Amino acid sequence: MTGRRTSSSGEMPSKTLTFTFDGRPLHGVEGDTLASALLANGVGLVGRSFKYHRPRGILTAGPEEPNALLEIGEGNLREPNTRATEVRLYDGLRARSQNAWPSLRRDVLSINDIASPLLPAGFYYKTFLSPAGAWPLYERFIRRAAGLGRPTEDADPSDADERWAHCDVLVVGGGPAGLAAARAAVRSGLRTILCEQDFLPGGTLLAGAPPIEGMEARAWIAHVTRELDAAGARTLLRAVAFGVYDHNLVAISQRFVEPGQSAADGGPAHRLWFVRARNIIVASGAIERPLLFANNDRPGIMMSSAARAYVLRHNIVPGRRIVVATNNDKAWHDAFAIHDRGAPVSAIVDSREEIVSQLLEGARSRDIAIHANSAVTDTKGRFALASLAIGNLRDGTFTRLAADLLCMSGGYSPTVHLYAHARGKVAWNTASSMFTPADSGLPIVCVGAARGVLTLGESLRDGHDAACRAAAAAGKLPPPAPAYDVSDERFEQNGAAPRPTTVGSKIFVDFQNDVTAKDISIAAGEGYVSAEHLKRYTTLGMGTDQGKTSGVNGLAVLAGLSGQSISGAALTTFRPPYLPVSLTALARGMIASKLEPVRRTPLSKLLEAEGAEFVNSGLWRRARYFRSSGSNLHAAAIHEAKLVRGSVGITEVSTLAKFEIGGQDAAVFLDRVYATPVSSLKIGRARYGLMLRDDGFVFDDGTIWRLEADRYLVTGTTANTGAVLRHLEFCRDVVFPDLSVNIVDVTEQWAGVAIAGPQSRQALQMIFPDCELSDAALPYLGLFETTFADRGCRIARISFSGERCYEVYVPSRLGAQLWSQLRAQGIMPYGLEALELLRIEKGYPGVGQEINGRTTPADLGITLGSKAKAAFIGCAGLRRDAFAEAGRLQLVGLTSEDGREISEGAVLREPRATGASEGHVTSAGFGVGVGGPVALALLKDGARRHGEILDAADLLRKRHVPVRVANPTLFDPAGARLRG
């Protein structure tokens, strides 16, 4: 590789930048991409291919690059698989090649290239199959060999944020068509956003173009962007529109620093834009297609439009002996342009028989040899191109040419991805050998090269016209067309879809995944003839480049093999993202403490000060246990549970769902919504309430309090608050609209403390000395209203622990005061974990464990009593035959026969059985009342199997614990402690 910088063409010398590649210090200039800087330093070899570890160089000058994937940056800023063509060079950039060991030149796995006959497409479906037990060994080796770059294992320190924007027109792509469209849009008075993936606007204009409106190309770009800024249009650079979603929502990923750089002032490194646009104009250009010949992947072989960009935009001469191989006129113009700029083209090889005379003239006047009706068939040169073999398609003779840079062009494919995301249809245009967008009547259109318009003047007009149509549709006056008559490079026709010029095994179609024409013929031979099968069997188009340079070529090869035309084939479905998007950008800063909003209870601060360890219960932060209770979760929970059973403990219950239901039909409404009886509840009493889904399965459980004749308070599980509220509103508004009922969510209005244990009444009396708390006045399930600190307070005698318990509810603001007063009396706290232990040995079902969406009241051992024949939500669902059948999983309690812990999730089976399970453990813990490990489980026909000994098998940890099946109420089955 013999690249060098051309002498400056009279412009201001650019600032010099230093960077390293594989440790080697190199220099570039401001405005370089990493790729152009490498080429300027004569670096041609930049990586090793994925499967065969073949030496690879830079193929393109854009984000479609399949080869030059480098690791940029170090430590926690390291980004692997980064396309060198997309990185803006900065001072101090550190780049490393990938997929080569110990070095790029001396790569051990390049042996794969020799072994390639053993590694064709799909080889892994047929290998490593036996002996079956050896797979772990194969896997270890395969994992080391597979993959390309190494991601960092450190957390990304970069910040990212998100913005929403609404506009009339979003123009994707700041090339000629996009700039013309944006300009027409602002002149029509439309709110416009322009986004461009490069760090400069201009697109192909940056690689040399004829004057536009009397201005040199760069001056024209500056002129238009100034007008856009002055008109208030938003221009986003380094911004990739990577997906179009429903109703014209476009997601754009913008970066503010290059890979490996940290954001200087602590600002975001990435910004994700969500743009809702009335109209989307896709001016994303077209991607050039490689030619198909043996060894078409060597360093020194690149696309002709790429060579043009490196010579004209970056002032580099990437080779000394340059040959251009093509099947279209455009590449001839590229050849002349680079030749005139000091990159000497020695020959043009064109597979067509007839070539326009102006082009032949242009070549002759520049002393460029012409090989018409010819095509490159093979190349030589291990780490850099050295020579090519050219075959004459007419007489079959071969010529050998020395060359160190081959610029190839197989025509262009419009970049229609975003259009396809929006469900726009594309069709193969036989005349122009491209997939072009078909008019789909959607508010998204392609313009310019993205629509198949490849000449400059026409592209400008195309962009302008599309914006005018959007203006007219919005009732705005479209502006007159500027003088877009450009003395264009005339371009008769797009190149035909390339076909292999030879037979052989090293004709690369997909450069990144090392898929060759031979692989495609193997796939076709095995019957994988649809584009979707071809893709998945050969992995063509499945690399990080998603087949941008290989899609159409692959279809063309397949069509050639089956003797059909491409027009029958359909492109595989394009899906976002168009280019890789970093997870940091997608996270938009919503990580760690900002992942979810945190809901703190009225007592959170206080409990934290008291040494609580918290757990997330949905979005709530709740106290799990108190550090003063024990050295770890297990010990603390047991200590706290013993405290409750032994004397008294307090816990916060503020997060329970609480709804006030009132109105003249409140009782009727609740009778219909709950499976348990409600209207028979007396004023001043509470009751357990079971709510079903309409299919008869249990949805939520809680309590129902009757405060007044037509005023109730219902409680439900914390985690189900939103769902229960929605269900109640749904029943009121949609199912029973003629009932007069009010529903108020009072979950956050009341702070709640449960005082539980044999001495709970004494504890309560200390805080409410004037209240009558005898069992006669306040029996189990009784409730009354009183005051606390001059505010209304409610006390209900309900229990979730199986002990005598009083739940005290005060206005939220007074919760801390209530708790402090109780603690001041020396009463100790307990947390969620202890509550779990207490509930399990009492057989109380928990939502998410025993109430899992597949259990009915009968499965949980709950009879509906007087409601058995009544009408309530779920009553008909309950009556299905299947629920009466034997074999249903029913709630049982389990005790450990050998004193060992029972695993939650363990599978229940007959002792020494293997195979199908009879049930599973839903909750497990240490039962402080029972005095040993206990569990709740769902067991087939469990209600009739009390006394059986089963094996609770934890298959993951390989623990088998013998358990005895019993009634779920393992402790105090008569409930004496509740009532006593």
Place this chain on the structure above:
Amino acid sequence: MHQFNCPFCGQRPETEFTYIRAMESIPRDIVADAAQELERIYYRTNSRGPSSELWQHSSGCRSWLAINRDTVTHAVLEIAPIGPHAIAP
């Protein structure tokens, strides 16, 4: 991500709404017959194309909306409030 034109709040993104269920599966009262109920709950038309769905504007006005939406193109064909607070558009 859809945009829905809530009759009360205007154009709002899909994230403010919650899909509830297919309109045809809504219970209109408590029905005694098990077979009829199971029909309503489990047997759905599930059309490919225009489909009538119940949504709630859960992060907005909390109204119930009957949305006729094409399940293939995601075009919103019709959107109307239901329930006692519905006002004729």
